[in-house]
Amino acid sequence: MGAAVNETLAALRAGDLAGATRLDLSGADLSEVPPEVFALAETLEVLDIGTTRISALPHDFSRLKRLTVLFASGAPFQRLPEALGDCPALSQVGFRGCGIEMIPAEALPPALRWLTLTDNRIETLPAALGERPLLQKLMLAGNRLAALPESLAGAKSLELLRIAANRFEALPGWLVDLPALAWLAWAGNPFDTAIPEAAVPPVAWRDLTVGKALGRGASGDVFEAAWNGRPAALKLFRGTMTSDGLPEREMAACLAAGEHPNLTGALGRIVGHPDGAQGLLMPLLPDGWRVLAGPPSAQSCSRDVYAPDLSLSLDVARRIACDVAAGTARLHARGLSHGDLYAHNVLWDGTTGTAVLSDFGAAAFAPPGEAERWTALDVRAFGLLLGEVLDRVDGDVPAALRDLEAACVQPDSGARPSMDAVLSALS
Structure with a gap:
């Protein structure tokens, strides 16, 4: 136990x-x-009571009447505690990697917006899950689910869903009809058998010079590297379950995407690592490039958080949108859905608007013959991002761009334009 939590516990017990x-x-x-x-x-x-030995909650837990966020990830709960259902303000609940097997209907609080149950042992979910009208974000990757409750077909507010690495034999067809759904991850289920030919060559470890660490993500670590003298970025995967799914499916998506000026796709797959680690070589972005926005907060739930002083010219905003659309269109042309098309996964130069789409952790191959149906979710996500970018334009925004935004986010997924059509409209 760390010194900081010791001090917190002592202060709590002393009434301080x-x-x-x-x-x-x-x-x-x-x-x-x-x-x-x-x-x-x-x-x-x-x-936050995560990574403790707590395995149950007091029956009168709802006395915490202002509690809005509870984290218990890594604590040994076998079932989601029924006491949560009586908490009137509780909206964000996180029980990741707890060993949970049961989700009683009574455990679902009425104000539930964001539920994280990643990496557990859940086989079934209660119908009551679809009866939580505020539910926006549902994280279920790495469980034992073969079906979702039909009640979720009425989840009008659900925007993000992760069902990767479960036991689904097919995607529930009604998911595409959810009017707000924009971010869906499904790779690593039994129906996900697509292993397309890699669009990039193997890269021998001995041909790499590895430099400084550039960052640490959910699925791996990124380093500066040189490949036969060419500057590049090296991502080494850790092989653990992420909130989006399995690192090996992220690798497959990167390899299939290949090299494109608006994607941080793969230049090659690493072979011959001395420890057998899996890795990808990716383009190295210039110094100074930054993310377009920060990830969602507890308050924003499913929407990114932008710097309050971000102001864009119309030309820069259009360039960002064009580049993201071009990268997404490339993925769709290869039968891939991005699944996490967010501003926090867009890197840009900070001046002209040149941008790339990154992070393939939620990417997945569409079922054969159904690519356009499922990539319509990415189109809605793009429309939301486009609206956020246009909101930050310093000056008037042409009506045609707002019309394009509206077409992309419309509730009827079948009526949304293709990403190629979006790119044409922007260009």
């Missing part, structure tokens, strides 16, 4: 945290929720 709105007990040596937590019942909004 009166009025606190957040309490982080993650990693503490606890087998139950400390009763002193209830002294914060009038103020506590965020509670």
Whole structure:
């Protein structure tokens, strides 16, 4: 147990945290929720009890009437606690990697917006899940699900769904009819058998010179590298389940995407790593490039968080949109859905608007003959991003661009334009 959580626990027990709105007990040596937590019942909004030995919640947990966020990932719960269902304000619930097998209907709070159950042992979900009208974000990758409750077909607010690495024999057809759904990950299920020919060559480890670390993502670590003198980025995968799915399916998508000026796709697949690690060689972006926005917050749930001072000219905004559309169109042409088309996965030069689409962690191959049907979800995601970019234009925005945005985000997925048509309209 770290010194910081020791200090927090001591302060809690001494009554020194009166009025606190957040309490982080993650990693503490606890087998139950400390009763002193209830002294914060009038103020506590965020509670983290992850990676503790807590396996159940007190029956009167709902005394925390202002609690909106609960994290318990890595704690040994076998079932989602029924006590959650009585918490009136609870909207974000995270129980990742807990070993959960059961989801009682009574455990689903009425204000539920964001539910993370990644990497558990869940085989079935209750019909009550589709009866939570505020549900926007549902993370179910890495479970044992073969079906979703039919009630979810009425989930009008559901925007993001992760069902990768489960036991689905087919995608539930009604998913594309969900009017708000824009981000869907499904790779690594039994029906996902597509292994297209890689569009890039193998890269021998001995031909690489590895430099400094550039970053650490959910699925792997990225380093600066040189390949026979050519600057590049090297991503080495860790092989663990992510919230989007399996790293090996991310690799397959990158390889299929190949090299494109508006994608951080693969230049080659690493072979001969001394430890047997899996890796990809990717284009190295120039210094100074940055993400277009930050990822969603607890408050925004499924929408990115932009810098408040971001202001774009119309030409720059159009260039960002064109480049993202071009990268997405390339994926769609290869039978791929991106699944995570967000501004936080767009890297741009910060000046002219030159941009690339990154992060293939949620990418998946569409079922044969159904690519256009499922890539319509990416089109809605693009429309949302386009609207966010246009909102930050300093000056008037042509009506034609707002019309394009509206066409992309319309509830009827079958009426949305293809990404090729979007690219033509932008160009």
